[in-house]
Amino acid sequence: MTTDINLPGNILNSLKNEQLQAEEGIFQWTKQWYPIAVVEYLDPTRPHAMQLLGKDIVLWRDGTGKWRCFEDFCPHRLAPLSQGRVEADGTLLCAYHAWRFDAEGKCVSIPQSLDKQTEEKNCDNPKSCAVVYPTQEHQGLLWVWGETGEKAQLESQWRKPRLVPELEENSEQVEQFFWNFRDLPYGWDYFMENVADPAHVPVSHHGIVGDRYKDAKYYDMIPTRKISTQDGFAFEIQPTTGNIEQAIHDFQPPCHMRIASTPKDGGKFILALYATPTRPGWCRHIGCQVFVKNPQGKKPQGLSIFGLPLPTWLGHVLASLFLHQDMVFLHYQEKTIAQRKQGKWLDAVFTPNPQDKMVITFRQWLDKRAGGGIPWAEGYSHDLPLGEIEHQKLFDVWTTHTQHCTVCQNALANINRLKMSAYVVAAVCFLLAVILDARMVATQAALEKFVAVLPPTGFWLALGGGILFAVVGYLLQKFSRLFYAYEFQHFRNP
Helix, strand or coil, rough: CCCCCCCHHHHHHHHHHHHHHHHHHHHHHCEEEEEEEEEECCCCCCCCCCCEEEEEEEEEEEEEEEEEEECCCCCCCCCCCHEECCCCCEEEECCCCCCCCCCCCCCCCCCCCCCHHHHHHHHHHHHCCCCCEEEEEECCCCECCCCHHHHHHHHHHHHHCCHHHHHHHHCCCCEECCEEEECCCHHHHHHHHCCCCCCHHHHHHHCCCCCCCCCCCCCCCEEEEEEECCCCEHHHHHHHHCCCEEEEEEECCCCCEEEEEECCCCEEEEEEEEEEECCCCCEEEEEEEEEECCCCCCCCCCCCCHHHHCCCCHHHHHHHHHHHHHHHHHHHHHHHHHHCCCCHHHCCCCCHHHHHHHHHHHHHHHHHHHHCCCCCCCCCCCCCCCCCCCCCHHCCCCCCHHHHHHHHHHHHHHHHHHHHHHHHHHHHHHHHHHHHHHHHHHHHHCCCCCCCCCCCCHHHHHHHHHHHHHHHHHHHHHHHHHHHCCCCCCCHHH
16 A cells, blocks of 8 residues: 655655554554545535544635645634635635635735735745645545645655545446445444444345345354454355355445455446544445446346436435435444443443454454544544434434535426426416316306306316326425435334
8 A cells, every 4th residue: 555656764764664553553543545525526616614533624626626625724813714715716715804825725815914025924924824634536536634734745645545446447347336425423433333234234224125024144254354453354244145156345444345246147246335534423424336247248236226327316315215224223322332331342232143243353453453443633522422413313414415415406406496397387287277167167158058068178188287297396395305304214114
């Protein structure tokens, strides 16, 4: 995981020593790359507030088209830069006093200065600079390094992010589905614990992936890669079922779980899952499906309905059907274990089955090789806040996804336009039906014919059209709620 770069001797020795320390059992959380956002879904015209390891950060795109990351405060009076503006000249403006910063964090404008000379002097003062985090874009994701400063800029070149190797091949045999992301109301470690546990899938995700009454079966988990402080570990499921020849779960710290399944007829299906620790009790999940076709060009089966070639926005919306099925378990599981405060995780749980081997190994890696948990930024407690989120708020979609995704915002706007159009057309159809019926009644009265006659065909067509478009409008309105919330309860899932 190194690259050939020219570093000063003292920095190079420092990096080598830190790498040796990592292999000896000290995982360095801040000296890592973390995926923060999907570049395609970010609005480049404005700054975006995010969090990483308990630090408030801001993402913005400069004049050269590159995304940058600063700590989210202006050095002047510590106002949040995420509430500022990206200006036409490619600088980030603090909207409090109009200080401007270039891509490197240097202050380039202090409009309240006495004169140009004073402004230049103050801009040259290191205290006027924004705090900059190294960034890079790779495989469609924006990655942020966990530390700042000149040394961090050099160290970040020494280590590569946890990428998906198949996506580097640029082969026609490899097909990638869209990236999805969601801010989840449980910690990074509980996300990793969950995806290291295939046994929960047919039970928690009953009706989408498997059947809780038929598919909750015995299997063993066999280690296939020795545990390493820096590179994690991997387990294989045995025996596999159905058309699967091999299934391996590969944990690559700090934030990647690679789940690869090899069908009996060749090819490979990969779930590339990331979880970035944002703040205590929360993580940002980013994931996608990758398909490697077999020699005959056949693509493996994907994850249930999500393996279909869905539009990106529809895949994002329907993801709630899957993610919310185990969200309650993980949120309250984390709260319960924190409240018990029994020390070690293994003291609080009962894990008699071999299906829990990888989960146990993960907890041992975290406890013995990674300091027991995330080293949150100063000001954040290492203890989990025990205040419970209201049950309904757990299923919030707007603040955890839609407001951060331009693709879903555009889709929602289009659905709302269609909904309003459907209601308008329905109203016109009903009005036309009333007019046609009134005309028929008026004609009968004029001819002094009071024999009951069925309304004309046009009346029925207008009435039917009104009902149809009203139903379409109602269904669109109901569907649009998925962009805001999706509440799930297992007792309602037969």
